[in-house]
Amino acid sequence: MIIELRQDILVANQKMVSVVKERLAQEKVLMLNIIGSPGSGKTSLLEATLAGLSERFRVAIIEADVETKRDSERLERFGVPLYHINTGGMCHLESDIILASLEKMDLAATDVVIIENVGNLICPADFDIGEHAKIAVSSVPEGDDKPSKYPVLFREAAAVVLNKTDLVPYTNFNVESFTTDLRRINGTVPLFELSATGGNGVQAWLDWLIQKVEASQA
Ligand SMILES: Nc1nc2c(ncn2[C@@H]2O[C@H](COP(=O)(O)OP(=O)(O)OP(=O)(O)O)[C@@H](O)[C@H]2O)c(=O)[nH]1
Ligand SMILES: [Mg+2]
Incomplete structure (x- = not known):
């Protein structure tokens, strides 16, 4: 007898998803889910984003890590509500x-x-x-083959951030190759090439985000 555990986990997760969506819809709250490799720059992207975004909108952050509160501590200075989750080993969040x-x-x-x-x-x-949108964060030191090797995230993403573009001159990262592979997987997804710590390209990402929040309130 074969017991489909994975299927059961996904079904249980999906049941709660509709409750989450209902709660968000009731209060007209937009929810974004930032996903990327360890060290790709997810927290750095939030640091680069929060000052501009929290001036205009009421932002709350859910920070998830396997261990430690370090990322939440980095974001404390922005003064937005922060909800910290230590998953204690689990590699993802569930609904x-x-x-x-x-x-x-x-x-x-x-x-x-x-x-x-x-x-x-x-x-x-x-x-x-x-969530209303998954945001995929990939970064230059990881290599330009990530869309091809991990297509699920890039297919599902509502936006892709290519971070650490300041490091392109020091690596063999080929931006054209990354973009061509991404387009094969997701032909229309907005791509933001930026440096979260250097600041280049952050404004275009922020503009997209602001537009997204405004649209959710209309
Ligand atoms: N050169 C460069 N370094 C960056 C950039 N963005 C982030 N970093 C550095 O990359 C490292 C990892 O950044 P984080 O923002 O902590 O990455 P993360 O994705 O949140 O990492 P986890 O939460 O551990 O998964 C830090 O040392 C950052 O300073 C960038 O645009 N350019
Ligand atoms: Mg982080």
Whole structure:
């Protein structure tokens, strides 16, 4: 007898997704799910984004890590509500823990929730957590072959950030190759080439994000 455990986990997750979506819709809250490899620059992207975004909108952050509160500590200076999750070994977030986090928030006083998922290119892409959009973060030192090798995330992403472009001159990263492979997988997804720590290209990403939040409130 074969017991399909993976299927059961996905079905259980999916049940909670509709509850998450309902809660967000009730309060007109946009929820974004940032996914990328460990060290690709997810927290750095949030650091580069938060100052500009929190001036205009009421932002809340859900920070997920396997261990430590270091990323939440980095974001504390922005003064936005921060909800920290240590997954204790689990490589992705599921909808039940997101629902529990949302229940702790003042959603009526929130415009956008941004989630930094556990650093991982694979598992988080498999789990719908009720987000309106997945944001894929890839970075130059990881190599230009990531869209081809990990297509699920890049196929599902509503936006792709290619981070650490300041390092292109020091690596064999081929931007054209990355872009061509990405386009084969997802022909229309917006691509933001930027340096989260250097600042180049961040404004275009921020403009897209602002537009997305504004559209969700219309
Ligand atoms: N050169 C360069 N370094 C960057 C850039 N963005 C991030 N980094 C560095 O890359 C390292 C990892 O960045 P994080 O923002 O912590 O990456 P992360 O994806 O949040 O990592 P995890 O949460 O551990 O998965 C840090 O040392 C950052 O300073 C960039 O645009 N250029
Ligand atoms: Mg991080």
